[in-house]
Amino acid sequence: MQHLTVVNHPLVQHKLTLMREQDTSTAVFRQLLREISQFLAYEVTRELPMTTKKINTPLQEMDAPVLAGRKLALISILRAGNGLLDGMLELIPSARVGFVGLYRDEETLKPVQYYFKVPDELGERMVIAVDPMLATGNSSVAAIDLLKQAGATNIRFLCLLAAPEGVARMQEAHPDVPIVTAALDSHLNEKGYIVPGLGDAGDRMFGTK
Numbered sequence: 001m002q003h004l005t006v007v008n009h010p011l012v013q014h015k016l017t018l019m020r021e022q023d024t025s026t027a028v029f030r031q032l033l034r035e036i037s038q039f040l041a042y043e044v045t046r047e048l049p050m051t052t053k054k055i056n057t058p059l060q061e062m063d064a065p066v067l068a069g070r071k072l073a074l075i076s077i078l079r080a081g082n083g084l085l086d087g088m089l090e091l092i093p094s095a096r097v098g099f100v101g102l103y104r105d106e107e108t109l110k111p112v113q114y115y116f117k118v119p120d121e122l123g124e125r126m127v128i129a130v131d132p133m134l135a136t137g138n139s140s141v142a143a144i145d146l147l148k149q150a151g152a153t154n155i156r157f158l159c160l161l162a163a164p165e166g167v168a169r170m171q172e173a174h175p176d177v178p179i180v181t182a183a184l185d186s187h188l189n190e191k192g193y194i195v196p197g198l199g200d201a202g203d204r205m206f207g208t209k
């Protein structure tokens with residue numbers, strides 16, 4: 001898989017435009033995120049290992065394709081990552097789910113872990129870390145550091161929007177982790193927001209300010 005995949009399907013791009021609009025309500029924003037997450041999940045799971053099993057159709061026996069190996073792990077980077085989970089779990093209901101919570105230390109500006117709970121045997125699973133916004137990349141890089149320390153070796157990163165700065169930071173720190181996104185935006189502003197972006201994804205999906 002290439003390092004950055006932008007899912008430029010017309011339905012994804014149309015839904016993303018609706019999400020970006022400032023007047024889109026919390027309920028509609030959440031529903032659109034759920035819908036787009038399924039297109040992104042479709043793309044990010046392209047290389048799931050397959051095997052075959054013998055089944056009987058009404059006409060004959062066949063060797064039919066099925067997923068192989070351990071169930072994949074979806075890892076939500078709190079809190080905005082949770083907005084991507086429901087839609088992805090509809091598509092992949094047997095996936096295991098983990099959570100990584102990080103906050104930014106205001107003195108060092110470094111991400112600090114406050115929560116970490118992930119499925120066992122991470123090294124035997126495809127691990128998909130999810131966070132809607134890849135902005136500076138600091139928390140994404142830190143979350144992936146933690147997943148690697150926990151044994152993950154086959155990791156992908158799924159986001160709704162990416163900034164070039166975040167993509168570069170990830171490429172430098174974790175060149176082995178492919179990124180799947182719906183759009184690569186222009187740049188980060190001085191406050192670390194993606195431009196043109198959609199604002200604070202967590203606030204928009206949870207109705208907070």
Ligand code: URA
Nearest residue numbers: 135193194199200201
């Ligand atoms: N996080 C957000 O929610 N929005 C941004 O634009 C950047 C980081």
